[in-house]
Amino acid sequence: MAGHPDAAEMRERYARMTEGRRAEMLEGLVMMTGLYMAISPWVIHFHQGNTNLTVNNLILGIALAAIGLGLAMVPERAMGLGWLLVPLGIWMIISPWVVSAGHGERAGVVINNVVIGAVATALGLAIMAMMGKRREGRRTRTATAMR
Numbered sequence: 001m002a003g004h005p006d007a008a009e010m011r012e013r014y015a016r017m018t019e020g021r022r023a024e025m026l027e028g029l030v031m032m033t034g035l036y037m038a039i040s041p042w043v044i045h046f047h048q049g050n051t052n053l054t055v056n057n058l059i060l061g062i063a064l065a066a067i068g069l070g071l072a073m074v075p076e077r078a079m080g081l082g083w084l085l086v087p088l089g090i091w092m093i094i095s096p097w098v099v100s101a102g103h104g105e106r107a108g109v110v111i112n113n114v115v116i117g118a119v120a121t122a123l124g125l126a127i128m129a130m131m132g133k134r135r136e137g138r139r140t141r142t143a144t145a146m147r
Helices: 007-024 026-043 051-073 075-100 107-146
Strands: none
Touching: 007 026, 007 107, 026 051, 026 075, 051 075, 075 107
16 A cells, blocks of 8 residues: 555645544534533523623624634634634633622633633633644645645
8 A cells, every 4th residue: 555656645634634633623622612602691690680791792693603603514624713712811801800890700700701711711812832743744845746
């Protein structure tokens, strides 16, 4: 098999396929994080006390789940949206203080949003890192093909 003329091309194609799949495995984590973010006001039971924070978590959770769905459906195009997870995550971390505007949130609400925000930020950074590796791999393949 090593002497087959297409062996190198097949190895390269297999490497590209498995590399892309690692990046796409994050899609489920992004979707689950978004869905949890959307339902967290009812899980942590702060939906009655602070409707602004409830709406904030619901809208951002749906947006995050939509990005995860995009990653699952069209990963080539949606990969570019991975950077959005970083500002969304940072907003989730600071939102209990900004949105509540001095209402004084319970520790559980703050911890919930900080953890969700940290997870979303970490996922965004992981997707961005994988995008960088994918671009670098494309540049290398293009340079090799031009020779």
